[in-house]
Amino acid sequence: MITLSGIEKRFDDNPVLKNINLTIKEGSVTALIGPSGSGKSTLLRCVNLLEVPQAGELTLGKEKLVFNGSGRASRKDVYRICQQTGMVFQSFQLFPHLRVIENITEGLVTVHKQPLKQARERAEELLAKVGLLHKRDAWPANLSGGQQQRVAIARALAPSPKVLLCDEPTSALDPELSLEVVAVLRQLAKEGMTMLMATHDLRLAANIAQQVVFLEAGEIVETGTSQDIFTRAQKARTKAFISTLT
Numbered sequence: 750m751i752t753l754s755g756i757e758k759r760f761d762d763n764p765v766l767k768n769i770n771l772t773i774k775e776g777s778v779t780a781l782i783g784p785s786g787s788g789k790s791t792l793l794r795c796v797n798l799l800e801v802p803q804a805g806e807l808t809l810g811k812e813k814l815v816f817n818g819s820g821r822a823s824r825k826d827v828y829r830i831c832q833q834t835g836m837v838f839q840s841f842q843l844f845p846h847l848r849v850i851e852n853i854t855e856g857l858v859t860v861h862k863q864p865l866k867q868a869r870e871r872a873e874e875l876l877a878k879v880g881l882l883h884k885r886d887a888w889p890a891n892l893s894g895g896q897q898q899r900v901a902i903a904r905a906l907a908p909s910p911k912v913l914l915c916d917e918p919t920s921a922l923d924p925e926l927s928l929e930v931v932a933v934l935r936q937l938a939k940e941g942m943t944m945l946m947a948t949h950d951l952r953l954a955a956n957i958a959q960q961v962v963f964l965e966a967g968e969i970v971e972t973g974t975s976q977d978i979f980t981r982a983q984k985a986r987t988k989a990f991i992s993t994l995t
């Protein structure tokens with residue numbers, strides 16, 4: 750479903766991703782772990798072209814892009830790739846001036862040109878799925894962090910992306926509130942949503958991800974099943990990092 754090969758990303762002269770090779774199977778969940786500054790967010794942002802790599806290839810479903818060194822991509826390519834991805838951020842990033850339901854319908858109507866009635870139906874279906882239909886007319890500021898993140902997940906899913914990218918989806922939440930977000934993500938995983946998520950949350954990574962990737966200083970040190978990485982990591986650097994999480 751998603752293949753990254755030979756991905757290189759630098760900011761000015763600072764190499765942030767080095768020769769990233771990664772395959773994500775359709776319907777599977779991959780967790781990206783690694784210290785702060787290791788390049789997790791940049792890697793996620795390269796998958797939806799919020800950042801454009803200087804080199805390598807990205808395949809997403811039927812779309813394939815070869816990066817040519819410029820660190821730029823055409824509008825058309827960005828649109829092609831972006832359309833197939835949904836993104837959830839650590840800080841939720843709901844539109845504060847829009848009610849919950851409008852946060853979800855806005856993109857469907859303005860970007861995806863759906864009729865308002867259809868967009869509302871889709872939004873209600875997704876709000877029901879994340880357990881927040883009763884908050885459809887609330888303002889984001891009046892929701893808990895866990896509820897805001899569940900709305901953000903519903904918004905990301907609204908255009909039916911092929912992959913959901915999550916950047917530390919539970920890091921801004923208290924443990925109890927993070928549980929309700931983990932439950933929603935676990936349900937999505939069960940339903941076969943393809944996901945790539947950066948996380949410090951061992952429970953999230955170990956419970957949901959089939960594949961775990963340990964990134965350090967812009968390089969993939971080790972990739973394996975969640976069992977492999979959390980119980981029998983091969984590399985000393987991986988073991989050392991895991992021991993800081995537990």
Ligand code: ADP
Binds near residue numbers: 784785786787791947
């Ligand atoms: P992580 O998510 O693992 O904490 P990031 O991907 O955010 O790591 O950052 C990796 C490195 O890239 C850091 O050194 C960071 O300072 C640098 N970086 C990230 N985004 C930018 C940017 N837009 N401009 C310059 N440097 C950046």
Ligand code: MG
Binds near residue numbers: 789790791916947
């Ligand atoms: Mg990050």
